[in-house]
Amino acid sequence: MNLITNLLFGILLLSCNGKAMVSANTKESSIKTKGTIREIEVKNQFHDHSLWNLLLKKYVDDLGNVSYAGFKMDIAQMDAYLDQLGQNPPKPDWSKNEKLAYYINLYNAGTVKLIVDNYPTKSIKDIPNRWKKKWIIVGDDITSLNDIEHKVLRKMDEPRIHFAINCASYSCPKLLNVAFTPQSMERLLSKTAIDFVNDKTRNSFEGGKASLSKIFKWYKGDFTKKTSLLEYINTYLQNPVGKSTKVEYLDYDWSLNDTK
Structure with a gap:
């Protein structure tokens, strides 16, 4: 037992x-x-850009016209989004699309904030030191719009960023009324390229002549690393032009892309 x-x-x-x-x-x-x-x-x-997305939907129309007066009324939300980005800078393990979304949105939000802080104004060029002033917080650093564009975005080997960032002017590529995200990056970059190249108010292709935005002149080297300028443009142009097409550049309209 x-x-x-x-x-x-x-x-x-x-x-x-x-x-x-x-x-x-x-x-x-x-x-x-x-x-x-x-x-x-x-x-x-x-990577949460939903607050910026909400503001864009409220104050930017489908043509890229911006209600800066509306953004001014929601300045607390603008500041909150920029603070969010500033407190959460990119990490070394972020993917390229994660970094692109961060810096494209930061540039565009920073540009809108700059205009709002100086509103009303007729042009971004009326604001002193508009691009070189260091006031944008990214982690422990304070940077400028100029540095974001030239020292970060242009070094990421993605020339379509020139169609995605907006300089608050009518001749600029239009400001999308949706935020960039890592998941939507490829789709939105392609959309901005197609929209800009085929926009007759910014680029014209008639009579064997290509009248191009000065963006293609200023940043030609970014577009021609692997091909010629016209071949690059033909990638997105609905009716491609011949290699012998004469190229000239249009005057740039720096007036504010404000809603009327």
Whole structure:
């Protein structure tokens, strides 16, 4: 009888220990899982451009005209978004599209903020030191619109950024009324390129002549690393032009892209 009792007690003890081990392993696994989820949540927070998306939908029309008066009324939200970006700078492990979304949105939001802070104004060029002034916070650094464009975005080997960033002027590529995200990056970059190249108010192709935006003159080297300028433009042009097409450049309209 004692032998049977001892055997039963041993089995019961093993069973309890096994459950304890399973419980401990489950708890540890749960902690690891929660940690992973938390890391994902935090990372997604860094890429959250929903506030900027909401403002763009409210104050930018489909033609890229901007209600700076409207943005001025929502200046607290503008500041909150820029603060969010400033406190969550890009990390070394971010993908190219994550960095592109961050800096394109930062540039565009910074430009709108610059105009709003000086509104009303007839042109961004009426604002002193508009592009070189260092006032935009990115982590521990304070940077400028000029540095974001030339020292960051242009070095990312993606010439379509020139169609995505807006300089608050009518001759600029239009400001989209949606925010860039890592997931939408390729689609939106292609859209901005197609829209800009085929916009007859910014580029004209008639009579064997290409009358181009000065963006193609100022940044020609960015567009011609792998091909000629006209071949690059033909990638997005609905009716491609011949290689011998004469190229000239249009005057640039720096007047404010304000809603009328």
